[in-house]
Amino acid sequence: xxxxxxxxxxxxxxxxxxxxxxxxxxxxxxxxxxxxxxxxxxxxxxxxxxxxxxxxxxxxxxxxxxxxxxxxxxxxxxxxxxxxxxxxxxxxxxxxxxxxxxxxxxxxxxxxxxxxxxxxxxxxxxxxxxxxxxxxxxxxxxxxxxxxxxxxxxxxxxxxxxxxxxxxxxxxxxxxxxxxxxxxxxxxxxxxxxxxxxxxxxxxxxxxxxxxxxxxxxxxxxxxxxxxxxxxxxxxxxxxxxxxxxxxxxxxxxxxxxxxxxxxxxxxxxxxxxxxxxxxxxxxxxxxxxxxxxxxxxxxxxxxxxxxxxxxxxxxxxxxxxxxxxxxxxxxxxxxxxxxxxxxxxxxxxxxxxxxxxxxxxxxxxxxxxxxxxxxxxxxxxxxxxxxxxxxxxxxxxxxxxxxxxxxxxxxxxxxxxxxxxxxxxxxxxxxxxxxxxxxxxxxxxxxxxxxxxxxxxxxxxxxxxxxxxxxxxxx
Numbered sequence: 001x002x003x004x005x006x007x008x009x010x011x012x013x014x015x016x017x018x019x020x021x022x023x024x025x026x027x028x029x030x031x032x033x034x035x036x037x038x039x040x041x042x043x044x045x046x047x048x049x050x051x052x053x054x055x056x057x058x059x060x061x062x063x064x065x066x067x068x069x070x071x072x073x074x075x076x077x078x079x080x081x082x083x084x085x086x087x088x089x090x091x092x093x094x095x096x097x098x099x100x101x102x103x104x105x106x107x108x109x110x111x112x113x114x115x116x117x118x119x120x121x122x123x124x125x126x127x128x129x130x131x132x133x134x135x136x137x138x139x140x141x142x143x144x145x146x147x148x149x150x151x152x153x154x155x156x157x158x159x160x161x162x163x164x165x166x167x168x169x170x171x172x173x174x175x176x177x178x179x180x181x182x183x184x185x186x187x188x189x190x191x192x193x194x195x196x197x198x199x200x201x202x203x204x205x206x207x208x209x210x211x212x213x214x215x216x217x218x219x220x221x222x223x224x225x226x227x228x229x230x231x232x233x234x235x236x237x238x239x240x241x242x243x244x245x246x247x248x249x250x251x252x253x254x255x256x257x258x259x260x261x262x263x264x265x266x267x268x269x270x271x272x273x274x275x276x277x278x279x280x281x282x283x284x285x286x287x288x289x290x291x292x293x294x295x296x297x298x299x300x301x302x303x304x305x306x307x308x309x310x311x312x313x314x315x316x317x318x319x320x321x322x323x324x325x326x327x328x329x330x331x332x333x334x335x336x337x338x339x340x341x342x343x344x345x346x347x348x349x350x351x352x353x354x355x356x357x358x359x360x361x362x363x364x365x366x367x368x369x370x371x372x373x374x375x376x377x378x379x380x381x382x383x384x385x386x387x388x389x390x391x392x393x394x395x396x397x398x399x400x401x402x403x404x405x406x407x408x409x410x411x412x413x414x415x416x417x418x419x420x421x422x423x424x425x426x427x428x429x430x431x432x433x434x435x436x437x438x439x440x441x442x443x444x445x446x447x448x449x450x451x452x453x454x455x456x457x458x459x460x461x462x463x464x465x466x467x468x469x470x471x472x473x474x475x476x
Contacts, residue, residue: 235431
């Protein structure tokens with residue numbers, strides 16, 4: 001094994017959280033190393049597939065018109081899933097989100113005006129120009145200009161511990177095992193969603209049908225190493241951010257292009273042709289990330305979204321195109337479903353739709369069903385206008401929530417305290433904040449907020465100080 005020279009701060013993971021941590025650390029210490037498992041062309045992990053960040057703002061501008069207060073974001077976060085896992089850390093995340101846009105702009109991010117349509121995100125979320133890949137490229141340019149070193153195709157295998165302190169990370173790079181010493185370490189390497197064997201521990205054989213929306217590199221190597229070293233767990237074992245994706249999507253890296261947004265305006269059935277959940281429960285950014293779990297609980301981990309001509313222009317069209325037919329029985333046959341069962345379900349649904357309600361695709365409206373179980377609470381209109389469309393959906397996992405518990409200064413918790421110089425940021429510690437639900441753009445918020453906290457804390461320890469504080473101090 002080759003022993004490398006020592007670094008002040010070693011950041012494991014090259015997505016949003018890792019890049020932010022590396023830049024924040026570099027403001028305070030001279031030698032910062034970023035370990036990116038992918039090649040330069042595929043760098044950025046799941047961040048490559050993102051496009052916006054959710055932030056508190058008391059004043060609107062061209063990019064986030066209107067206001068979005070701490071209280072409103074907090075209510076939104078509490079209303080998804082079972083609410084925040086750790087309210088103290090969740091409150092900190094929400095409060096610190098207000099400072100993210102200015103920090104991101106200072107580090108090379110440019111913005112675009114909000115999108116219109118069914119996403120309902122124009123007021124709450126800020127969209128970066130060019131999407132996630134452009135953000136990753138901009139951060140890399142800024143980090144390189146600051147003097148951050150980056151190793152590509154560098155896989156962190158293990159942390160070398162001495163009591164409650166890490167002294168090095170074992171890295172496979174260039175076909176050789178290397179011992180990389182450091183004064184402090186930031187673990188920002190994501191969850192374990194690409195590790196099917198690990199998912200099977202909690203989901204059984206259903207995990208074999210899951211599609212991974214992001215990178216195949218998030219197999220939990222660093223998470224496993226931290227747990228082996230005595231780190232405390234945080235988050236629910238079956239918790240994840242998972243959406244409905246096209247069943248024809250690639251196994252890995254399909255990203256946002258394979259997500260399906262037809263659900264609020266459609267009737268969703270399982271393989272038996274039966275409805276199983278309220279398609280119009282809430283506005284889409286507050287419920288889209290429960291549909292992966294919903295479908296995961298259905299036979300064969302598959303479901304079907306059915307809609308008609310009158311709503312077909314109200315959402316982004318599926319990447320691969322839907323099946324189409326002149327009537328419901330023919331559509332069911334085209335999708336491999338029992339025509340009688342699907343027709344019966346659609347007839348029951350159509351009869352339950354309350355006529356005359358105010359239809360509003362941009363907000364919670366008055367169109368609902370009566371006497372139907374499960375109900376459709378909003379955007380319920382009869383499925384009665386040919387041609388009819390349908391598409392098969394599977395669970396598309398973005399990231400897992402079960403990860404590492406952290407302190408308010410992002411240090412990794414242990415049974416009797418915390419590691420002295422090991423910090424965590426991003427998806428690997430998202431289970432401290434998220435439980436079973438998700439808000440669109442909030443993963444980027446977690447990565448940005450906790451990347452800064454972890455980077456500053458690691459730099460402080462590397463400089464001979466003690467980690468402490470969260471939002472104070474300058475990191476540029």
